[in-house]
Amino acid sequence: xxxxxxxxxxxxxxxxxxxxxxxxxxxxxxxxxxxxxxxxxxxxxxxxxxxxxxxxxxxxxxxxxxxxxxxxxxxxxxxxxxxxxxxxxxxxxxxxxxxxxxxxxxxxxxxxxxxxxxxxxxxxxxxxxxxxxxxxxxxxxxxxxxxxxxxxxxxxxxxxxxxxxxxxxxxxxxxxxxxxxxxxxxxxxxxxxxxxxxxxxxxxxxxxxxxxxxxxxxxxxxxxxxxxxxxxxxxxxxxxxxxxxxxxxxxxxxxxxxxxxxxxxxxxxxxxxxxxxxxxxxxxxxxxxxxxxxxxxxxxxxxxxxxxxxxxxxxxxxxxxxxxxxxxxxxxxxxxxxxxxxxxxxxxxxxxxxxxxxxxxxxxxxxxxxxxxxxxxxxxxxxxxxxxxxxxxxxxxxxxxxxxxxxxxxxxxxxxxxxxxxxxxxxxxxxxxxxxxxxxxxxxxxxxxxxxxxxxxxxxxxxxxxxxxxxxxxxxxxxxxxxxxxxxxxxxxxxxxxxxxxxxxxxxxxxxxxxxxxxxxxxxxxxxxxxxxxxxxxxxxxxxxxxxxxxxxxxxxxxxxxxxxxxxxxxxxxxxxxxxxxxxxxxxxxxxxxxxxxxxxxxxxxxxxxxxxxxxxx
Amino acid sequence: xxxxxxxxxxxxxxxxxxxxxxxxxxxxxxxxxxxxxxxxxxxxxxxxxxxxxxxxxxxxxxxxxxxxxxxxxxxxxxxxxxxxxxxxxxxxxxxxxxxxxxxxxxxxxxxxxxxxxxxxxxxxxxxxxxxxxxxxxxxxxxxxxxxxxxxxxxxxxxxxx
Numbered sequence: 001x002x003x004x005x006x007x008x009x010x011x012x013x014x015x016x017x018x019x020x021x022x023x024x025x026x027x028x029x030x031x032x033x034x035x036x037x038x039x040x041x042x043x044x045x046x047x048x049x050x051x052x053x054x055x056x057x058x059x060x061x062x063x064x065x066x067x068x069x070x071x072x073x074x075x076x077x078x079x080x081x082x083x084x085x086x087x088x089x090x091x092x093x094x095x096x097x098x099x100x101x102x103x104x105x106x107x108x109x110x111x112x113x114x115x116x117x118x119x120x121x122x123x124x125x126x127x128x129x130x131x132x133x134x135x136x137x138x139x140x141x142x143x144x145x146x147x148x149x150x151x152x153x154x155x156x157x158x159x160x161x162x163x164x165x166x167x168x169x170x171x172x173x174x175x176x177x178x179x180x181x182x183x184x185x186x187x188x189x190x191x192x193x194x195x196x197x198x199x200x201x202x203x204x205x206x207x208x209x210x211x212x213x214x215x216x217x218x219x220x221x222x223x224x225x226x227x228x229x230x231x232x233x234x235x236x237x238x239x240x241x242x243x244x245x246x247x248x249x250x251x252x253x254x255x256x257x258x259x260x261x262x263x264x265x266x267x268x269x270x271x272x273x274x275x276x277x278x279x280x281x282x283x284x285x286x287x288x289x290x291x292x293x294x295x296x297x298x299x300x301x302x303x304x305x306x307x308x309x310x311x312x313x314x315x316x317x318x319x320x321x322x323x324x325x326x327x328x329x330x331x332x333x334x335x336x337x338x339x340x341x342x343x344x345x346x347x348x349x350x351x352x353x354x355x356x357x358x359x360x361x362x363x364x365x366x367x368x369x370x371x372x373x374x375x376x377x378x379x380x381x382x383x384x385x386x387x388x389x390x391x392x393x394x395x396x397x398x399x400x401x402x403x404x405x406x407x408x409x410x411x412x413x414x415x416x417x418x419x420x421x422x423x424x425x426x427x428x429x430x431x432x433x434x435x436x437x438x439x440x441x442x443x444x445x446x447x448x449x450x451x452x453x454x455x456x457x458x459x460x461x462x463x464x465x466x467x468x469x470x471x472x473x474x475x476x477x478x479x480x481x482x483x484x485x486x487x488x489x490x491x492x493x494x495x496x497x498x499x500x501x502x503x504x505x506x507x508x509x510x511x512x513x514x515x516x517x518x519x520x521x522x523x524x525x526x527x528x529x530x531x532x533x534x535x536x537x538x539x540x541x542x543x544x545x546x547x548x549x550x551x552x553x554x555x556x557x558x559x560x561x562x563x564x565x566x567x568x569x570x571x572x573x574x575x576x577x578x579x580x581x582x583x584x585x586x587x588x589x590x591x592x593x594x595x596x597x598x599x600x601x602x603x604x605x606x607x608x609x610x611x612x613x614x615x616x617x618x
Numbered sequence: 619x620x621x622x623x624x625x626x627x628x629x630x631x632x633x634x635x636x637x638x639x640x641x642x643x644x645x646x647x648x649x650x651x652x653x654x655x656x657x658x659x660x661x662x663x664x665x666x667x668x669x670x671x672x673x674x675x676x677x678x679x680x681x682x683x684x685x686x687x688x689x690x691x692x693x694x695x696x697x698x699x700x701x702x703x704x705x706x707x708x709x710x711x712x713x714x715x716x717x718x719x720x721x722x723x724x725x726x727x728x729x730x731x732x733x734x735x736x737x738x739x740x741x742x743x744x745x746x747x748x749x750x751x752x753x754x755x756x757x758x759x760x761x762x763x764x765x766x767x768x769x770x771x772x773x774x775x776x777x778x779x
Contacts, residue, residue, distance in 0.1 A: 029748075214707050214744065215748075216746035289645075291648075292652060293742075293743070295743065311682055312687075370748035371706070371707050408706065444710060444748075615704065615741075616727055617704055617728060
């Protein structure tokens with residue numbers, strides 16, 4: 001194995017970056033905040049000072065703490081400069097790189113203590129994580145030489161020289177690794193079934209169709225560490241006896257497609273893909289298939305149809321893909337994060353991996369935090385970490401002094417966790433018991449300003465739009481559920497509607513063809529279970545407590561902001577505003593919705609009636 | 619060969635260069651359609667017929683694939699195409715305000731094009747930049763943390779007065 005690695009390293013012939021180098025986060029969120037422009041500015045400055053030959057500027061994948069973006073890390077000190085603009089480039093080069101001064105105003109400060117946190121290791125956001133899957137994300141550039149310098153492809157070399165395919169599967173079985181795409185099926189058992197299945201050829205598919213809106217860990221892994229996914233796929237191919245792999249990526253992720261294409265080309269050149277890999281007699285190649293915008297293609301039978309180039313229609317299971325998949329041949333389908341877990345397991349042993357996590361859920365899980373949260377981004381923690389630790393200790397809690405209301409996990413197939421679930425260990429079983437699912441790990445945090453009826457309506461609209469229409473229950477059921485939710489949000493709902501929603505949900509769960517339809521009711525059932533009083537407020541009192549649903553909101557004066565100046569009272573043409581104690585109040589019967597008071601108030605204390613229409617997707 | 623077929627051949631020489639590599643291969647229809655759309659901006663009926671003939675696939679099958687996937691467009695968009703992300707994080711953080719702003723400023727809804735053909739608008743199911751929500755994509759440029767004010771500035775940058 002050592003000889004193999006030396007040979008491989010000679011072929012790849014990378015140079016180690018010098019001690020003094022700069023690392024820029026090139027993840028998609030940072031791109032959207034202008035990191036390209038910062039990069040160009042830094043390069044200009046390096047040129048100006050004739051430093052380009054000496055100091056390398058590397059672009060890594062997502063470093064995870066997106067609130068700091070665009071971010072530049074100066075090595076060897078590892079100092080993190082955050083929220084950069086083009087103007088900061090000059091001072092970093094002049095001040096820090098040349099002058100050796102720390103630029104305090106560009107450093108992150110703790111949310112509570114205001115203490116300066118210079119390096120990643122100083123930030124609670126990183127300190128409490130255990131980065132296994134994200135081991136390379138945002139740490140090294142996504143190229144083969146950097147990957148190899150961080151134990152990359154050592155697991156493959158080990159497997160090809162020391163382990164039989166059966167032993168690889170045994171190692172994965174021992175690790176207890178379960179699918180990270182949402183199903184949670186034991187990966188080792190899937191591989192074993194595919195190995196035992198008979199067929200002329202076998203295939204491995206990497207499911208990178210991260211359709212769950214709000215999840216972006218797979219994108220970050222594909223962009224930031226594409227070789228770990230490739231290595232996982234080659235190992236899967238070796239274990240089950242497949243010769244061809246496909247990576248199915250969403251078209252919405254153009255950067256991921258580009259990085260994977262580059263990685264495949266690099267791997268082919270290093271003899272890690274193609275015929276006779278590392279001259280050990282095993283052949284395997286990988287092709288990218290780009291989706292075209294259909295959520296249902298994340299479902300494995302639909303994904304197979306799409307890989308074959310047709311409509312992504314799901315089909316009944318059994319037969320399961322492990323016995324009859326692409327072109328009718330046995331196919332293993334694994335999620336991106338699952339595959340990225342494989343190399344460290346093979347390298348360190350299944351036993352090592354099984355010591356992380358809980359009894360039934362081994363290893364770590366990457367969560368994508370977004371919504372009303374201070375530090376949005378990627379967080380990787382051992383399975384069984386509590387929701388409170390993730391939201392409050394790692395991600396810094398809810399901004400703007402708002403109250404935590406719910407965390408939505410599992411996207412359109414999942415449900416909500418509430419304040420009562422804050423101490424719930426995050427793993428497959430506990431989340432299922434709480435009426436949600438871990439799903440792919442998207443975690444959208446909602447505060448008191450989010451209406452749960454509206455959230456249910458949002459997901460129902462999503463599921464209705466994405467239903468492929470093949471089976472009647474899903475096609476019509478999702479539409480009827482959406483109609484009922486729109487009726488409730490519009491103030492025309494009755495209590496019988498809630499029972500109707502529940503019975504429709506039951507029907508969809510039992511009679512739909514694929515996972516999309518079967519899980520489509522989850523967001524509705526979960527909000528009904530935890531926020532029934534909010535539904536009842538919409539129905540009985542015709543009131544939206546969060547002030548979101550357009551038909552149920554009125555112009556109101558927010559007491560906490562009102563200073564009692566009386567400007568609104570003076571301008572109101574309908575005489576609807578009167579003094580009430582220290583503040584003013586709007587009489588809903590007299591108000592004509594002209595919004596003059598909203599414009600007049602200098603303290604933004606009047607919350608206007610929303611005139612929002614239904615969300616049209618096109 | 620019929621005259622119309624000859625004419626079509628001449629018109630789509632560029633596309634034929636792309637289709638050549640896919641001829642006789644399995645499972646390549648989606649790829650071929652994506653490349654054609656990249657070339658022309660949308661898939662006209664004529665282009666679909668041409669692809670069907672060249673790849674020897676029934677037109678009905680080509681159309682069924684095109685109508686299934688939301689990224690395939692059969693109508694031209696504006697010269698500058700705006701996509702508003704409608705992912706969960708963007709929704710919770712106010713993407714609807716952005717749609718309203720666009721309706722006020724350039725008077726279009728998702729799926730429409732402005733009268734002068736300058737701007738086209740659609741929504742997209744999550745571009746995966748949730749931590750910078752709400753996110754807008756204009757042409758190839760992805761912009762995060764957008765509010766109504768910023769969106770108006772962006773419209774100006776792309777030629778709206």
